[in-house]
Amino acid sequence: MRIAVVGGGISGLVAAYRLRTLLGPAADILVADRADRVGGILYTGEVAGEPLDLGAEAFVGRRPEVPALLRELGLETQLVLPAGKRPLLWSGGSAHALPEGTLMGIPARAEQMRGLVDEDTVAWIAAEPERPFTWYPDADLDVYSLIADRFGAQVAERSVDPLLGGVYAGSSRSIGVRAAVPTLAAALDAGAPSLTHAVAAALPPPSNTPVFGGIRDGYGVLLAALTEKSGARVVTDSPVTRLARSTGGWVVDPFGAVDAVVLATPAPVTARLLRTVSPVAAAAAAGIELSSSVVVALALPRHTPLPDNSGILVATGEALRAKAFTLSSRKWPHLAARDSALVRVSFGKFGDDSALSWSDADLVTVAAEDLARVTGVPIDPLGATVRRWPGGLAQYAPGHTDRVAEIESATADLAKLAVAGAYLRGVGVPACVASGDAAARRVATALS
Template sequence: MRAANTPGTERTGHVVVIGGGIAGLAAAHRLLAGGARVTVLEASGRLGGKLRAGEIEGVPVDLGAESMLARRPEAVELARAVGLGDRLQPPATATASLWTRGGLRPMPKGHVMGVPGDLAPLAASGVISEEGLARIARDRELPPTPVGEDVALGEFIAARLGREVVDRLVEPLLGGVYAGDVYRTSMRASVPTLFDVARSARPLTEGVRELTERAARRQDGPVFMGIDGGIGRLPLAVADAVRAAGGEIRTEAPVRELRRTADGWTVAVDGADGPPVVAADAVVLAVPAPAAARLLTGLSPVASAELATVDYASMALVTMAFRRDAILGVDALAERSGFLVPPVDGRTIKAATFSSRKWGWLRDADPDLFVLRTSIGRFDDEADLKRDDADLVRMSLADLGEAVGLTARPVATRVDRWDGGLPQYPVGHLDRVARIRAEVAKVPGLAVCGALYDGVGIPACVGSGRKAADELLGTLAATLEPGSGAGERE
């Protein structure tokens, strides 16, 4: 690809990216590298989507996602490309636990998203009852369970290993990713490696054991990675790189309407800054499903209708700062990176992260302060989110007191609500995505990307943005004559 913003470089056209989350920014970054001229339009007043940097008591923290999968390379590559390579840091500790059956229990090793491959560490953890362990052992005796083209993850695992594994292990782990109901979640979309094992008709535990052994052999670095100062720095750094390469970024610029023209697109924009209509050769839609459905109503009614069926889960993050000398006697805060909570246990919080223990950069920012956060809310379990911020803090402290014996009062708190933050991946999700993309492909010069399509993790979103950019770069290169000036229209 041609370098962006190099004197004498011929641009391949003007692309408008609608949405300034990490997927849209990754698409813009890739488009500029491919020689396109780019305008990013973000409806809100800030960039980053579900990645958000902030602070509490003067200490930088993440107010959204806090880590990214390092084994999948896209996000780490992007961080390095925008100058954050020296800020990448693995967790200082990753000794998470499960708060279940009345106590904190170690997360058993040798599993894939909670599905065990080795019963010994599972038995030692105390997470599963004797009856539950006996039920898991029956997996080898059961006839194959049909999966077809897709199957609900929870239903399949319950059929093979019993509901205890689903309720005590799989649900809290997968809930941390999708905030969804594992009994409705697509196995093929959410954990494709398990789907492959399921289709092989082998005992599930046997296949999982091989997967974990294979992963252990090839592991040559940390599983997860953070960024000094917070993952929320990533979209800001990408935005700076986009601007430096000649891209334009407008915030508080909601798109009202998209129209196809004889030679491209017109994008009608609300907002006080910038022109109300932007002409483009191509468009990337990097917005959640409801916004995409609205913009595609007249352009692609079938895609719009499919997008309108997508469900989203809401959640809240409660961040609290304590004086370190006030929590010295709470051993769990010094020994663990946090814990997950199975919904079956009926608690308010779904997880707790001991941020100052997990991230060395946060601990070093103020050694006298200890920061932790809890998460509340899942799909179809959002009643607590109707409470006010003070109630969510109070309920979080009550659960923390019971889980780890924390009685200290925080010196600062904040609550960040992510309404409709996480798309749900039900059975058939990948087929739905394929139908959406097939319909979008019928509209020349249009591509879609984001958490809905290729995975909710940061690397998946970056990869989705890159994929959309590459599709349009190929289209523009084939349809625009060099030197035509098409990319300079306003």
């Protein structure tokens, strides 16, 4: 059997690895990626002579996929947990504690927002259950429209936007309620009489489980293990130019004839490849837009007096160029032991790709200036590394869940083909692992 995996990001590499475990050593598994390396938006670079993740740097610890995969690969000792410190919010030109007990920054009680928003907004939130409220079960609007109407624009811009920006490199204006906060949509569909009641119903139960996890030596360790144990033939710098049906299988250029295909490509690439074999799925995938970002990693003198917090998230409308700061040496105990204090500074949101065109020198200068402003500490980098991520994250806009359902429905009839990727059911690493695994199982079942 000959199987092509198009896309060598985490979804594609997991698919290749799972195909090997399901089909055995005789299967010929090919992985093609248009980039000069595998890994997609996972990339372990080097800062101050030591490894540091310059793409995604954590995963949701309450999902089982990544720890289970690490155990399966014999990498369980690579699992690390954060120090448990809370981030700050930068809003109105000053730092605030991130409100606890919110749902993606959406409060369940007015008091949670006190100090972050003005008193009129606090009163507006408190009175929300008394105001008439209508929600249609098939509705899906952008997060901003819902939150600004019921709780006020300040809540959307100062509390919700910083969190959505960290997950999607977007904002409440570009992200849909159903895709970003599905438990809230479910509570509203179930008949919650107000947004306040819906948030309270949607909040997860209290848990002592760490919210995040990480990999001690970076995601590069996981990528290398998946590549090796998949036994796949990996071809980089090789965009796939054509996907077509053939008798009993598929034709995938540049590979030629194959028995089955996993498309683990970004939504626009998936749309292009499916255009002739499934126009409906292609049209749905083409409706998913991408956002870009830039990460600047700074190595500072070890004893730089940074805040004792995991990071600083930036509200919409602030006079900063950066959108977030990860105080990596504060967040991760294993990084705190290094000779330098490490900070990641993030730029870029949906609709603003300007940082991609800035020079490395300008990005490092701006990162240091913005970090100095939010910390009040002189910043004198010992070293810096820049990584650009054009089109790195899918935007889960209103109607996203319908688009995904259409893609999955339209491709279900394509024998021996499966789709996977961060544009489907979650941009986080656990969701991508689950996506690649499911795609591999579907293909393996079809082949058997």
